[in-house]
Amino acid sequence: MSTKFDVVVIGGGPGGYVAAIRAAQLGLKTACIEKWLDKNNTPRLGGTCLNVGCIPSKALLDSSHKYHDAKESYGVHGITVGDVAMDVSVMVDRKDKIVDQLTSGITGLFKANGVTSFEGMGKVLSSKKVEFTAHDGTVSVIETENVILATGSVPVNIPPAPRTGDIIVDNEGALDFRTVPKRLGVIGAGVIGLELGSVWARLGSEVVVLEAQDSFLSVCDIDVAKEAAKVFKKQHMDIRLGARVTGSEINGEEVNVTYLDAKGEEQKQTFDKLIVAVGRKPFTDGCLAADSGVKLDERGFVFVDEQCKTSVPGVYAIGDIVRGPMLAHKASEEGVMVADIIAGHKAQMNYDCIPSVIYTHPELAWVGKTEQELKADGVKYKVGKFPFAASGRAMAANDTTGFVKMIACEETDRILGCHIIGAGAADLIAQAVIAMEFGSTAEDIALTVFAHPTVSEAVHEAALAVDNHAIHIANRKKR
Ligand SMILES: Cc1cc2nc3c(=O)[nH]c(=O)nc-3n(C[C@H](O)[C@H](O)[C@H](O)COP(=O)(O)OP(=O)(O)OC[C@H]3O[C@@H](n4cnc5c(N)ncnc54)[C@H](O)[C@@H]3O)c2cc1C
Numbered sequence: 458m459s460t461k462f463d464v465v466v467i468g469g470g471p472g473g474y475v476a477a478i479r480a481a482q483l484g485l486k487t488a489c490i491e492k493w494l495d496k497n498n499t500p501r502l503g504g505t506c507l508n509v510g511c512i513p514s515k516a517l518l519d520s521s522h523k524y525h526d527a528k529e530s531y532g533v534h535g536i537t538v539g540d541v542a543m544d545v546s547v548m549v550d551r552k553d554k555i556v557d558q559l560t561s562g563i564t565g566l567f568k569a570n571g572v573t574s575f576e577g578m579g580k581v582l583s584s585k586k587v588e589f590t591a592h593d594g595t596v597s598v599i600e601t602e603n604v605i606l607a608t609g610s611v612p613v614n615i616p617p618a619p620r621t622g623d624i625i626v627d628n629e630g631a632l633d634f635r636t637v638p639k640r641l642g643v644i645g646a647g648v649i650g651l652e653l654g655s656v657w658a659r660l661g662s663e664v665v666v667l668e669a670q671d672s673f674l675s676v677c678d679i680d681v682a683k684e685a686a687k688v689f690k691k692q693h694m695d696i697r698l699g700a701r702v703t704g705s706e707i708n709g710e711e712v713n714v715t716y717l718d719a720k721g722e723e724q725k726q727t728f729d730k731l732i733v734a735v736g737r738k739p740f741t742d743g744c745l746a747a748d749s750g751v752k753l754d755e756r757g758f759v760f761v762d763e764q765c766k767t768s769v770p771g772v773y774a775i776g777d778i779v780r781g782p783m784l785a786h787k788a789s790e791e792g793v794m795v796a797d798i799i800a801g802h803k804a805q806m807n808y809d810c811i812p813s814v815i816y817t818h819p820e821l822a823w824v825g826k827t828e829q830e831l832k833a834d835g836v837k838y839k840v841g842k843f844p845f846a847a848s849g850r851a852m853a854a855n856d857t858t859g860f861v862k863m864i865a866c867e868e869t870d871r872i873l874g875c876h877i878i879g880a881g882a883a884d885l886i887a888q889a890v891i892a893m894e895f896g897s898t899a900e901d902i903a904l905t906v907f908a909h910p911t912v913s914e915a916v917h918e919a920a921l922a923v924d925n926h927a928i929h930i931a932n933r934k935k936r
Contacts, residue, residue: 463601463799464601465603466490470788471785475789477489478572481571483577484798493508501560502567502574505562505777506554507563508556512559514628514656515648521550521659525660526757534855545637548615549635554633571694578580581890582598586599596875604773605775606775608735609739610821612738613736617703625712640729641658641730641732642667644733644735645733648815659692667700670698673696678827678828680876693718703717730851739778741757742747750774751774758780761774765779782811819856819879826864826873826888828864840864841920842862842922844915845912846920850912860879861879871894874901885915889916
């Protein structure tokens with residue numbers, strides 16, 4: 458292979474493929490190496506996000522939500538639907554079709570933008586050379602001016618519950634059940650555990666979530682976490698905190714799990730399926746030659762600065778393999794930033810304004826600081842809260858759980874954080890992200906006109922509530 462590239466991206470997930478498209482748009486001669494093969498050994502772009510993460514999980518969340526709504530909530534509107542049934546195979550096949558469509562869409566985008574696609578493994582050698590091993594084993598060396606490493610992450614395995622491929626599974630297996638497990642165990646009450654647990658709980662599984670930490674959703678604002686705990690309990694998700702799994706034993710078609718409960722007493726529970734969702738770790742296996750010079754940090758992440766530059770000039774790393782939240786949109790924006798830097802533009806990313814979402818129903822979404830973080834930092838703040846129960850549009854939609862909580866600096870009124878639990882929180886949070894990105898105050902949002910009736914009005918009212926001016930709730934104190 459004699460062609461020299463300006464940029465070679467290793468990894469075609471939301472970090473890598475976005476970086477490659479942006480680099481090509483900026484006129485850089487770009488290639489992307491991706492090793493993913495699907496169940497039929499067909500090469501696939503899109504990484505974890507499109508193949509076994511964000512997209513397929515949301516497809517199942519949406520299908521199972523519609524089923525649950527039809528079964529439990531249509532009656533309120535006067536709609537009779539008779540016996541509601543779910544054909545799990547149709548649901549899973551639909552999910553697979555969406556994945557096919559989106560991953561081949563990226564192949565099309567690569568062609569349209571002139572990105573050269575290499576199917577196989579990439580490895581960073583010294584002097585910015587990249588070794589490429591095609592799926593048929595052929596090895597070649599690609600010359601390039603710049604390398605962007607975007608090799609993503611893989612699920613963490615725990616010795617007491619090794620994956621079996623059918624009964625004990627990770628996120629990938631949990632997206633492919635062909636029948637609804639009667640008894641479903643989930644290890645880990647994080648984003649992935651709660652989302653996948655919700656899918657199967659809505660379809661009728663008895664879900665038990667075993668979480669080693671004593672507190673629930675400690676990454677979230679404390680009020681949101683408390684409300685979420687109440688909501689999931691009502692949804693019959695049995696979340697057991699302080700539960701440390703110590704062993705698992707397959708017995709025919711089921712698995713017996715042993716764990717220590719919060720009191721340190723041994724407990725046993727039998728499940729038909731067990732999802733291990735205890736987190737993800739950066740994946741750098743085989744992608745760095747011993748003399749590449751690229752340094753990892755003590756937790757195995759590729760060490761980078763604020764601009765995703767590694768310890769080797771011209772080699773960048775983005776997405777799940779570097780510090781920061783493991784989120785697709787964070788990976789993509791880092792990809793854009795790095796492509797811009799390589800093209801000679803000034804670029805930076807605001808790591809304080811990255812939204813996080815848990816796509817349960819209601820959704821949980823947040824950006825910026827939590828109340829407990831501000832307390833710990835000794836920052837003086839004001840809080841405005843507005844419940845969806847007081848929103849006309851939420852009432853009309855029969856979806857009134859949750860609230861918007863806005864936090865602003867006591868001195869400057871600048872928005873420091875926004876925390877939402879409620880239907881559509883994932884989309885509502887964008888309003889707070891934009892406001893924070895522009896350095897807005899709560900008053901700026903309060904002075905903005907919101908369409909009526911919309912659930913967005915709850916964001917407006919929460920901003921008004923920061924200074925006790927909310928219209929549709931009794932304010933905390935008289936002024
Ligand atoms: C079940 C689940 C649900 C999720 N839901 C969401 C969500 O709703 N929203 C959200 O923001 N995030 C979500 N995530 C997280 C999101 O998927 C990741 O943050 C995102 O995919 C990271 O992007 P990336 O490009 O860094 O890595 P990845 O998407 O992991 O892509 C890395 C790619 O690199 C390839 N690769 C690795 N090594 C090599 C090599 N040496 N040569 C060639 N190719 C290589 C891999 O095959 C892979 O395709 C979810 C994750 C899971 C598991």
